[in-house]
Amino acid sequence: MTDEKKQIHELTPMDDETNQAFETNEVESLPERDALSHDESSDEEIIASSFNEGDETPEQMRARWAKEKADAHKVSEERKKEGLAERGPALEKLNAAKKKLSMAKANRRKAKTESEIASAEEAVAKADAELLLAEDDMRSVKNKLELSRIKFKKELADNRTILSLRHMRMYFKLGRWPDYVKLKAVHDVSFDIQEGETFGIVGESGCGKSTLGKTILRLTNPTSGQVIYNGQDIASIPDKDFVKLRPELQMIFQDPMSSLNPRMSVKEQIEEPLLIYKRCPDRAEREKRVLELMDTVGLARRYAEMYPHELDGGRRQRIGIARGLSLEPKLIVCDEPVSALDVLIQAQILNLLMDLQREKGLTYMFITHDLSVVKHISNNIAVMYLGQIVEQCETKRLFSHTLHPYTKALLSAIPVPSLQKKRERILLKGELTSPINPQNRCRFAPRCIYASEECFASAPELKDVGNGHKVACHRVAELNDLSET
Ligand SMILES: Nc1ncnc2c1ncn2[C@@H]1O[C@H](COP(=O)(O)OP(=O)(O)OP(=O)(O)O)[C@@H](O)[C@H]1O
Ligand code: SF4
Ligand SMILES: [Mg+2]
Secondary structure, X not given: OOHHHHHHHHHOOXXXXXXXHHHHOOOOXXXXXXXXXXXXXXXXXXXXXXXXXXXXXXXXXXXXXXXXXXXXXXXXHHHXXXXXXXXXXXXXXXXXXXXXXXXXXXXXXXXOOHHHHHHHHHHHHHHHHHHHHHHHHHHHHHHHHHHHHHHHHHHHXXXXXXXXXXXXXXXXXXXXXXXXXXXXEEEEEEEEEEOOOEEEEEOOOOOOHHHHHHHHOOOOOOOEEEEEEOOEEOOOOOHHHHHHHHHHEEEEOOOHHHHOOOOOOHHHXXXXXXXXXXXXXXXXXXXXXXXXXXXXXXXXXXXXXXXXXXXXXXXXXXXXXXXXXOOOOOEEEEEOOOOOOOHHHHHHHHHHHHXXXXXXXXXXXEEEOOHHHHHHHXXXXXXXXXXXXXXXXXXXXXXXXXXXXXXXXXXXXXXXXXXXXXXXXXXXXXXXXXXXXXXXXXXXXXXXXXXXXXXXXXXXXXXXXXXXXXXXXXXXXHHOOHHHO
16 A cells, blocks of 8 residues: 555545445545545536525525614614613703702802701702712613613624535545545535634544635635625635635634744744735834734743744644734634643633633634533534534533434543543444445444434435424434423
């Protein structure tokens, strides 16, 4: 076996059938072994399913957003009017109380006799108490207005989908035409990410998480499907238009050491994106910005002249985060950003990411194989198995109402921090099967203890079983009590 074949074998565990197919095919050199970009072969299956009837087009999506924004704005205007209507009398009361107090104080100054002074003191105390009450009323009206403003902002954000994937596929070709085989790393994936949320992607090694992230950011071109970012299909726009959007879409990589340039100092690494995108052309201003970014990610300024190998893993990852933030992005794909770090540093980096999200309104797609990390940080989770999503829902729901046999097995592997409690571990049979030319069946069937004939005969669709909980399993209703979901 050639070295290249060996590398691919190591990368992708294969079942016997595909192993044989692979052995008989010649494999092109690694750099040429690229994606089937907008597949040059006439793959009818891909073209037919890249856009399903009934799917929302980018134009329809933009129209829906405009309507939702207008509706939310109307509601906010009404709330504002209501607030102002309440604010008017409260303000009048406050002004009257202030006036009464200043008059009472003036009378006290003029009072000469003992009885005049006593009654003036009494009037001042009464006016003081009235002012306190009026100030309280005013404060509660102000709080009410502020709350409705925050609620409006949240409603607007909740309604706003920043990224939508529609039937996205990413296939790699291995071997030479016409004998090449297709490695279906990502197969027919669709989901929506809302602005300001953290969308978690979990799954075991090799299931296609990184490929999904890279394809969304157009580091590789998808084979088919749509990647709609802010109403534009960024998978199909020309490069010159995409370059303008690139600063808004950033990635934080798993291994900071391999994603940083060993010959550049910390300052130069953070400065690089600013130079490439011609932000801060003035040198002094750029240096100031780099130092500010270092402060933001909690990297002491004294490290500015140091090189990546002189720092520990946590600090190296902070450089990666500062680089990611330098162009003021909106969506960041975090590909296992803490998996190379120890538990203490993991917690620091996760807290930093969450603080930055709150401050800057960032949206994260958070890729990990660690369910306890994703539980801590995500609002919604999609579980991937061999290039497909098998379960997707809100984070809380995934942990309280797990429905897919694969997710149950993943959750059973999380250690319980208690000597008394023990979780029953579901052990999976065998390895992840090969994503090369997978058969039309449930991809999890060879390892699933509940697999039936139907599971080997056809692939289950990802369906909503209630409350936005989506599952791809033929036997989901048989194996779970869906009334509880
Ligand atoms: N450039 C490439 N050429 C060929 N195959 C590739 C390429 N990149 C990824 N793959 C294959 O695609 C599949 C998914 O890989 P990917 O790196 O996305 O998995 P992952 O879920 O991120 O794994 P990990 O958790 O180990 O990072 C694997 O079978 C991998 O071998
Ligand atoms: S479809 Fe069948 S094989 Fe697949 S997860 Fe469900 S029960 Fe298991
Ligand atoms: Mg990966």
